[in-house]
Amino acid sequence: MAYKLIALDMDGTLLNKQKEISAGNIKWIRAAMDAGVKVTLATGRPIREVAPYAEQLGLECPLVVNNGSEVWKAPGVLHFRKELDPNRIADIMDILQTYGDEADFWAHTVEGLVNKTNVPSDLAHIHWLQFAIRCANPVTLQEIRDRLTSWQTFEISNSHITNIECNALGISKASGLTEVCSLLGIDMSDVIAMGDSLNDIPMIRAAGLGVAMGNAQEPVKLIADAIAPPHHEDGVANIIEKYIFS
Structure with missing residues (x-):
């Protein structure tokens, strides 16, 4: 299947143990974008912590932050926000x-x-x-x-x-990713979603291809369609190479 969007959790997924994006992950993310595949970040982090990584990767796709409580069309342009009582x-x-x-x-x-x-x-x-x-x-x-x-x-x-x-209530990375898909005019079945923790389960379940990292919590692995190598072994790069370019 030709996937159109890759949604990446950050900590424990995209980032290595030094909280950096490895050269291998950068290489394959940029290769995917050059091939016309959109890439977004779907994270529990706030926008102020996400924007520098999005800029580093050259992302031009809406971002899901705070576990879906906000969706940003771009780091400076808010699309959606849902607050707690x-x-x-x-x-x-x-x-x-x-x-x-x-x-x-x-x-x-x-x-x-x-x-x-x-x-x-x-x-x-x-x-x-x-x-x-x-x-x-x-x-x-x-x-x-x-x-x-x-x-x-x-x-x-x-x-x-x-x-x-x-x-x-009702807010998750899946709800945020649904907003992103609506903005892009694509379906959730066109998405690869990757993560490692319980806050990633909704989007992994909802995506066309849900991927758990090798270092993921066991409940995440149990519901995933595929298991990637651990985050410190360029698991993101591995999945992109396998499912976008193979």
Whole structure:
């Protein structure tokens, strides 16, 4: 099949252990674009962290950021944004206080990064895009996840086995990628989507070819159509060479 779009998660997928794009990945991504295939990034990172990588690759495709809470037509042109309910952010903060230092958090907002060092005094006037909780104790992390799930307010995923990531209900990398496809006039069946964590599962399931990295969490591998080499072994380059040029 002639795929028209490649959607790449960043951490654990496109980027190596040094948080860089390897020469091999750059070579094959640019080869794909030269062949007329679009390439986008679909990541939990905010646009301010994504734009430099998009520029490095010369991407001219809409970008999915904050796990789908935003879609940018270009790094400076917002297409879509869905925020979290600030009342629910206050509820999460109340829960975290009961765990003290055992659980940490960070949040991506329109205004910037929020963590324990700079919690706003007025949560209601912050534009919350994504809220994440980190905890090294898997029992505690699951307990927090179960409480948040019971509210039926969030899409809950992770980008690492030690965290929980919350987005607005109905928001995921798949919903963001659907927006990108609509902008480009293509179907999700025309997409190769690659990732390694639970926040990648929706887009991997929805894509024409869903790819899990060799370093992916086991649930991701179980639902994928194909398994790539690990991110530190140019897994992205391998899939592009195999499915675009073979």
